[in-house]
Amino acid sequence: MASTTFAAPPRPRPRRLDRSRLAGLALVAPSLLYLTVFVFIPVVKAITTSFTVRDRDNAGNYSYRVGTDNYRAIFETETLRDNVIFTVLIAVISVAIVFALAYSIALALRFGKGPAVRFLSRIYVIPLFIPSVIASYAMITFLANHGFVDGLLQRVGFPDESFPRIVFDWKGIVITQVWLSLPFMTVLLSSVLLEISDTLVESARDVGASSWQIFRHIVLPLSAPGALIGITFMFLGVVGGFTVPYLLGPNAPQMLGVSMVYYMTNYFEPYVASTQAVVIFLLSLVAAIYYVRQQFKREVR
Amino acid sequence: MNGLAFWLRRAVPVVVALVVAAACGGGTPTGGSSPSAGSSATAKDTELTFYSGGDTNVQDLHEKQVIPGFQSSSGVKVTFTFLEHGTGAQGIYDRLKAQRDAGKQQWDIDLWEADTGYYTRPDDLFLTISDKDIPNLAKVPKAELDFVNNKAVPYRGSSVVVAYNSDKIANPPQTFDELISWIKANPGKFAYNEPSTGGSGDAFVIAMIYKYSDYSKYNGKPFSADNEKDWDQAFAALRDLAPSLYQKGVYPKGNAGTLDLLNRGEISMGTVWSDQATQALAGGTLPKTIKLTQINPALNGGAAYIGVPKGSTHKQAAFAYLNYLLDPNQQKLIVQGAMAGYPGIDWQYMPADARSRFAGADKEFRYWPGGTYGSDMQRLWHEKVAAAK
Amino acid sequence: MAAGARALPGVSLTWAIDDPRMRRLILRLFVAGLAVFIGIPLLTLVLWSFAGEWFWPNVIPTQWTIRWYEQVFENPRVVNAMVLSFTIAPVVTVLTALIAIPAGYAFARLNVPFRRVLLLLFLIPNAFPRIGLYVSLAVLYYQINLIDTYWGVVFLHMIGTLVYMTWITTATFRSIDPHLEEAARDAGASPLRAFWSVVFPLALPGIIVASLFSFLASLDEAQGTLIVGTPHFITMPVLMYTLISSFERPVAAVFSVLLSLPSLVLLVAAQRYLRSEYVAAGLGRV
Incomplete structure (x- = not known):
């Protein structure tokens, strides 16, 4: 059942089509209503907030006006600009590593056999079931300097202070993001790989193709569209994330999710915070539009 | 421990904060949950609503130690609500302000423990407190009361x-x-x-x-x-x-x-x-x-304060609780218990054995x-x- | 598939993956490494939960105790948080399913007008940073009296679950042959009956996977709940934040273990659906 896709039937029967359009709208309506109240209205509010500029006089009194100063601040204030760049970099690195690992797991699950593969299929999903707060916390106790790993290494003779800084560093964010996102990406890639027929792979092998050639010329191209969708979704998750970079990240630069919360709760600058939210949104929107286009291409296919 | 401010600073994910106020632009039309009170301030108060926040030890201090003693000695029933992490402090403040803006006479909170900054905001939502209402307030160092314009009572400190x-x-x-x-x-x-x-x-x-x-x-x-x-x-x-x-x-x-x-x-x-x-x-x-x-x-460091909202429905009970809390016997719980805090009242009113626990309690202090x-x-x-x- | 795979000498880059023994070795090493990477951090938490005293440089605790467990179970907040989390998650899952399954069906089978725009709109909850969204939502909650209410928390959790559920069910319905439904209709079944007795059973694995994700997402949500649920609706992960930030490390570890247990039970129960074609049905063509 997994190998065929049945697209929405474009029937050339005008009356039924109209009914179908109406029914379609009716079925989507509850979700749409929900999203309007709980997502779209707050989003519009946040966007309006981002154009509110607050000025402060010498005595600490505030005045408000409409303007684009907050946006300018994000690209002109060095720390804020660095945060944007840092966020994108971390997202790209995390996604790349997860992708490589998840692809390897998915390949092993799809084409491998034996007890090791069965074991693999049981363990790779575990992080999916661990709340991100706990995962971050576990990683801190595990990877901190003078943490669990450092302790073991020193036991076997590594000198003190030779352990690299992972916690409170970009490495900590990346490792924990990888840990957390691995199952999702693997599940996704596995299902994509399932669609590649055994016959195709075997016939390639029959004409003498090596494993690498099969991977390079058959598996990779066929799984690319699905893979790109997984990448998009993970990118969205990492760019907007808070828990992991807050608990494991460096003091500076900060990922935008963290910076936004600081601006809101600590610096009492909700306007700048909203602006950061909108910037993340715009970054993500590029990925989202790409995702939708990809989806349509697949349907056409 | 600086009450909620301390927690707000400590717990970044707490977000409501100013945003709510800023985005609402003032009069939030929420009425809050309607006051549980049928009783008025003039009648003998039999109940009291107390909102607090902070660490577990703060919760335990009130919930397990002070409140049971107060309830049995005064006959007033205390409804205690604890805000984890001091979350939603701004929310509680907005709730009070909304009730004032709506012209309500009886608000639904009688005591609130929060960041000192809230008590002195220009909205002026808190009663000015004096030792006429709370006799034990005379034992509190004056500077700590001046710091909040007598709008709240410092009852414990930590540094x-x-x-x-x-x-x-x-x-x-x-x-x-x-x-x-x-x-x-x-x-x-x-x-x-x-x-x-x-x-x-x-x-x-x-x-x-x-x-x-x-x-x-x-x-x-x-x-x-x-x-x-x-x-x-x-x-x-x-x-x-x-x-x-x-x-x-x-x-x-x-x-x-x-x-x-x-x-x-x-x-x-x-x-x-x-x-x-x-x-x-x-x-x-x-x-x-x-x-x-x-x-x-x-x-x-700083003292933790409790304030009485101006519209408190049970002012007398609120004052009685604060007076009880500032009694040296209760203050001892703060110093000696798991709280490990400083008393709100001057050290001279404290038993000698309570003093020995702290290093540097006598050092010059700057707010x-x-x-x-x-x-x-x-x-x-x-x-x-x-x-x- | 391993049969006939023989490496040509000199193809340096690929000889390893073409030699079955070498391939097995690489696979085993890979699986072992992964098991360590996934498992050991969680095991350190288990160690911490039993640690009476554990100071650097000891690799394992120097004193063992179960007093942290006692402390956690004696603490009514913990029990309350657990009860709350497990009463919210199923409600969120059911409500999400009720509105997302029809939408998923419509996207898969019917000619929904403005489909492309709608699909993009359905992605906004994922594209807009959650924190920003929650804070904006909190403002709205004050206005419509949903702040610090049970339903306020439920509706907030649905933001995350709705998208997944819609997306997964769309893919699931699309993988079911429409002719089956038409055949049922031709045999005289009403549209609802045709859906219920033909399409739904086939889509069940996908729906179960989607529900599972929703349930887990609800159990995991801390940020938004912290904002709109306090002080009366403290769920497990919100409490966890508190414990981490107040340096009750062993207590936090105990709590982590307890918080992970139900999820892991769910994992074992869901193994059947998380493997093979079910997942493909659920997540494959997204």
Whole structure:
């Protein structure tokens, strides 16, 4: 059942089509209503907030006006600009590593056999079931300097202070993001790989193709569209994330999710915070539009 | 422990904060949940609604110790609501303000323990308290009442102290300057946490600010942006200190972050909340070799306050509770119990044995006005110290 | 598939993966490494939960105790948080399913007008940073009296679950042959009956996977709940934040273990659906 896709039937029967359009709208309506109240209205509010500029006089009194100063601040204030760049970099690195690992797991699950593969299929999903707060916390106790790993290494003779800084560093964010996102990406890639027929792979092998050639010329191209969708979704998750970079990240630069919360709760600058939210949104929107286009291409296919 | 402010700083994910107020632009039309009260303030109060927040120990102090005693002695039933992390403090404030704006006579909260900044906001939502209403208030140091314009009652305090590994350090620093010299002489062995994430980190930064910007400019004076110009020197000094700090300038997250580094032996000295560290020592999560000491002038800590909203439905009961709380017998619970705090009343009214528990309780103390200064300090610290290249 | 795979000498880059023994070795090493990476961090938490005293440089605790467990179970907040989390998650899952399954069906089978725009709109909850969204939502909650209410928390959790559920069910319905439904209709079944007795059973694995994700997402949500649920609706992960930030490390570890247990039970129960074609049906063509 997994190998065929049945697209929405474009029937050339005008009356039924109209009914179908109406029914379609009716079925989507509850979700749409929900999203309007709980997502779209707050989003519009946040966007309006981002154009509110607050000025402060010498005595600490505030005045408000409409303007684009907050946006300018994000690209002109060095720390804020660095945060944007840092966020994108971390997202790209995390996604790349997860992708490589998840692809390897998915390949092993799809084409491998034996007890090791069965074991693999049981363990790779575990992080999916661990709340991100706990995962971050576990990683801190595990990877901190003078943490669990450092302790073991020193036991076997590594000198003190030779352990690299992972916690409170970009490495900590990346490792924990990888840990957390691995199952999702693997599940996704596995299902994509399932669609590649055994016959195709075997016939390639029959004409003498090596494993690498099969991977390079058959598996990779066929799984690319699905893979790109997984990448998009993970990118969205990492760019907007808070828990992991807050608990494991460096003091500076900060990922935008963290910076936004600081601006809101600590610096009492909700306007700048909203602006950061909108910037993340715009970054993500590029990925989202790409995702939708990809989806349509697949349907056409 | 500076009540909710402390928690707000400690717990970054707490977001409601100003945003709510700012985006609502004033009159939030929420009525809150309607007052549970049928009784009026003139009749004998038989119930009381108390909102508080903070650490578990604060909850335990009220819920397990003070409230049961108060209920049995006064016959007033206390409904106690605890705000985890001090979350939603702004929400509670908005709730009070909304009831005032809606012209309600009887509000649904009688006592509120929160960040000191809330009591003195221009909205003026809190009763001015005097020792006519609360006789035990006469035992409270006057400066602490002046600090909030008599709008709230300080009932416990805790301070930020220097925690050090006594195995490695025989003579801990006595002043801030000595502390700085120690840090420079022992690179990598000291940490203070990121100010935005916990008050024990703020205390260190504030001490540096007061080194370059005179305390008299802040004590009881209104906000002036000019004072912040002095801060550049303080931030420059902090930045210069970075290479001598833990991992050449890694600032742990939260008050717990510093304790964590002490636990793992990563650092030999750090600034911590006295109550948290005392509890950690008692609970075995900090090794016994860790000792606490206070420098002079003391690192900035602060008192926790409780205020009575102007529309309180049960004012008499609220006053009675505060009076009960300031009784030396109850204050002893704060000092001796798991709370490990300072009393709200002057030490002279406390039994002698209660005093011995604390190092440096007698040191000179300076307030930090917080508010706009506080948020600016945290932002500027990030820009000029953490992110500086 | 391994049969006939023989490496040509000199193809340096690929000889390893073409030699079955070498391939097995690489696979085993890979699986072992992964098991360590995934498992050991969680095991350190288990160690911490039993640690009476554990100071650097000891690799394992020097004193063992179960007093942290006692402390956690004696604490009514913990029990309350657990009860709350497990009463919210199923409600969120059911409500999400009720509105997402029809939408998923419509996207898969019917000619929904403005489909492309709608699909993009359905992605906004994922594209807009959650924190920003929650804070904005909190403002709205004050206005419509949903702040610090049970339903306020439920509706907030649905933001995350709705997208997944819609997306997964769309893919699931699309993988079912429409002719089956038409055949049922031709045999005289009403549209609802045709859906219920033909399409729904076939889509069940996908729906179960989607529900599972929703349930887990609800259990995991801390940020938004912290903002709109306090002080009366403290769920497990919100409490966890508190414990981490107040340096009750062993207590936090105990709590982590307890918080992970139900999820892991769910994992074992859901193994059947998380493997093979079910997942493909659920997540494959997204």
